[in-house]
Amino acid sequence: MLPPPARLYAGQFVLGTALSRVPEGWAEYAVGRWTLATDLPVCSVLDPDGRTVGALIGFAVTPDGAVRDTPLTLPEPPRPDTATAVEDAVYAHGGRFACVVAADGFERLYLDPGGTLAAVYGWGGAASTGTLLAWAHERTFRAPSPPLPRDGFFYAGRTSDPEVQRLVINHYADLAAGGAVRHHWNEAPVCAPDSETPALVREIADGIRRTIRAAASRGPVHMGITAGRDSRMLLACAREVRDALHLYTFAHPSSGADVAVGRAISRKMGLPHTVIPIETPSEATQEEYLVRTGYAGHWGKAMDFYVGVGEHLAPGRPLLSGFGGEIARGNRMQYVLTPDTPITPEMMLDRYEDAALPERVEALQRWFDGVTWTDTFAFLAQAYWENRFGCWAGPHLYGTAQGATPLVPFIDRRVVDAMARLPAAYRLESRIADDLIGAGWPELEQFPYQRRPGLPGFAVRVYDAVRRRTVGRFMR
Structure with missing residues (x-):
């Protein structure tokens, strides 16, 4: 039996003009002709004359590294011709948030740059998940049949219900028209020359520190640590708040190296673990996990972030993870491609190990049509970010244990844009980890990274190349 809606959908939001029902105890806000219901923090969005024209939902981090808890005043009244100014004000924030702005001729829902406070839209409204959207409108959300496999997910705006669409990263939901419109990365970011790398790395480090500093400003935080590079980069950027850190590592059956390295780092650095x-x-x-996440994937992550975190970590603390750092590292397909190699929807489907059924090809083709690129390597970064991260990792954050605030410090427009522009060779060699750790907390360099047995250095890439049977699967 499922728990009551207020518990089942804790940490989510729903938006509509005629909500049939709202979870008990949730606050309701009037935003133009829309009603927003949520148990998340909400800050008003004001026009220059002080009128309420929107709501900033969730955990938004200001440019000076603080949690926003005061109204956000837009520099211009929200209109189609002032959209850039509105979006610049919204995306000056990092963190995990969504923003609804509703004025005459301008009714939009924006996501944070990683879609970590994910949303879907349909039936005349929007919500964190399709299951909550359906419940609030007294409809039935169609679950996937058969259920998705362990690594399965829906990409390019698809969900298991054809009447409900996912809002993809870098798009806003046009609440009046009922569709989605791209507002960022209309052209895939172009890899920068080597000379710009130091400035990009500084931008990345500064943005990560902003979110970590904001999370730690209210007390202790939990931070994941593994034998991988992304969590190590995160920890290096958290040195200034080390007294607030409590590390954690999931003991998956295949994660012996993660546990060993996590313990070694915590002992050496004097951090609780x-x-x-x-x-x-x-x-x-x-089943509870699947309903809570809107059937966005498999229930596998219920083992760690839902049950594991809920039973073994102190509730009510921010939960920081290294998700998102992958965009700054090499994509395996780059080992066999050149910057001008064309990519097709069929190749993407092969990368997702998904059958090229007509509706899937059509969905990806629509996504392809919404962006232009001249650099295949940069396009691969965008494809990964908007489809894999935004349509898989982001929605799964709703499966975090209740009471915890999942945060991804890599999520900040300046950080994401900088990571996507890193030179291809720099990303392939994962040099971002060496630079961030060396500058932030060089003592962390003494601990090994997990490697495939007997394959040090460049041989790892040779192994990956040999192991894949088709060109398309190098995109994993």
Whole structure:
């Protein structure tokens, strides 16, 4: 039996002009002709004359590294011709947020740059998940049949219900018209010359520190640590708030290196550390997780972020993870491609190990048609970010244990744009980790990264190339 809606959909929001029902105890806000219902923090969005024209939902981090808890005043009244000014004001923030702006002729829902406070739209409204949207409008959300496999997900705006669409990163939902419009990265970012790399790395480090500083400003924070590079980069950028850190590592059956390195780092640096055991949840918990996340993927992550975190970490604290750093590192397909190699929807489907059914090809083709690129390597970064991260990782954050605030410090427009523009060779060699760690907390360099047995250095890339049977699957 599922828990009551206020608990089942904790940490989510729903938006509509005629909501049939709202979870008990949730606050309701009037935004133009729209009603916003949520249990998340909300800051008013004001026009230059002080009139309320919107709401900033969630955990927004200001440019000076603080949690926004006061109204956001736009520099211009929201109109189609002032959209750039409105968006610049919204995306001056990092963190995990969504923003609805509703004025005459301008009714839009924006996501943070990683879609980590994910949203779907349909049936005349929008919500965090299709299941909540359906519940609030007294409809039925169509679950996937058959269920998605372990690594399965819906991309390019698809969900398991054809009447509900996912809002893809870098798009806003046109609430009046009922569709989505791209507002950023209309052209894929172009890889910068080597001479610009130091400035890009500084931008990345500064943005990560802003979010970490904001999270730690209110007390202790939990931060994931593994034998990988992304969590190590995160920790290096958190040195200034080390007294607020409590590290954690999931003890997956194949994660012996993660646990060993996590323990070694915590001992050496004098940081508290919790190893979280992993157990298969009950069928009831699996179903609860799937409904809570809107059937955006498999229930597998219920083992760690839902059950594991809920049972083994202190509730009510920010939960920081290294998701998102992948965009700054090499994409395996780049080992066999050149910057001008064409990419097709069929190749993308092969990368997702998904059958090239007509509706899937059509969805990806629409996404392809919405962006132009001259650099295939930069396009691969955009494809990964908007489809894999935004349509898989972002929605799964709703499956975090109740009471925890999941935050991804890599999520900041300036950070994401800088990562996407790093030179291809720099990304392929994962040099971002060396530079961020060396500058931020060089003592962390002494600990090994997880490598495939017997394959140090460049041989890892040779292994990856040999292991893949088709060109398309190098995109993984």
